[in-house]
Amino acid sequence: MITSMPERRPHAVLDAASRSAKALKIERLLNLVNRPQPLRLLEIGTGSGGIAQYFADHDSMRCEVVAVDVVDNRSVSDGYEFHLVKGVALPFADANFDVVISNHVIEHVGDVSAQAQHLSEIRRVMKQDGVGYLAVPNRWMLTEPHYRLMFLSWLPEAWRTPYLRAMHRGENYDCVPLTVPHLERLLGNAGFKHRNLSVEALRATFEIERPYTPGARLLRALPDTPLRMLRRLIPTLIYELHRPDNGAPGRG
Structure with a gap:
């Protein structure tokens, strides 16, 4: 248990171009193009604003995008609504969003109690049939x-x-940073059904960002089974989140 934490600094990635590739990966992993639209989408920890703008300006999806952060480091700001926040509390009504994105945020919010509150707030503002995306560095990277x-x-x-x-x-x-067992306990305690997408995300990262590299060729040749055996060691843990009674896939 962490009893005290040092002053926390922003670690946002401010390269807006790289955020477009990240947003495309999120779109594919959550299969957002096949969800009913318009989508009301919340990004927690918007950083440069690249992910928020990607969805706001999407050429085939209709998205109403809201973004929040504890500091304003945006380099792109058109097309979406932005709020400065303090701590992990979200200034929105319950069941307000179809999609909630928390991309490399939970490792920055504070101790275990703050992490649990972060997840509770995601669940609170997510619609009953909504979907969440959570990414966090693996402690064992x-x-x-x-x-x-x-x-x-x-x-x-x-x-x-x-x-x-x-x-x-x-x-x-x-x-x-979190381990798989620790994160999954937090997700369960927050009332989420969750699915580990780390293998799918690893494949998507190489296909989108490094399609012609040896790593991409190796991943294409490997079946999912050996990769799933190693997913607790994949550098980034990525989960799809659902409220428990919306008929979504369970743990995996």
């Missing part, structure tokens, strides 16, 4: 993505900041 240090998140919590300082990469480690 080899290289921590925010500070580019190998094995940083593997260490016990008390050792992470000293390691960061010793390597001259920062003063405080302010992220909380």
Whole structure:
């Protein structure tokens, strides 16, 4: 249990062009083009605004896009509604959105209690037949993505900041990456049905962003079964979320 957390800093990816590729991956993984439209879509932690604008300007889907963040780092702002927020509380009525996206946000919100509240708020604002997308770095990734240090998140919590300082990469480690069991307990406690999409997301990432690389060719040759055996080690954990009584797929 984390008893205290250092001051948290924004770690938003501000390259709007890369956010379009990320948004396309989200669109495909959630099969959004086949959901009834218009879609009312919420992005939590909008960063550059690239994902929000992608859906707002989509050429075949009709999306009403709302985005929130604790700071305004947007480089693109047209076509969607934006709100500054404090903490994890969302300033929206219950059952307000068809789609809720939390892309690399939960590791930044604070301790276990704050993470649980973040998930509770997602569920609260999601419509009964809505869908959620949650992505978070896997604690067991080899290289921590925010500070580019190998094995940083593997260490016990008390050792992470000293390691960061010793390597001259920062003063405080302010992220909380999760493991599959920990995340799935949080999702269950929040009342979500969930499906692990990490294998599908890994394939989609290479097909969209690096289609001609050796990694993409290797993934095309591998069946899902061996990849699913290793999904607890995939660097990014990605889940599809549903409220429990909407007939969506269960855990997987």
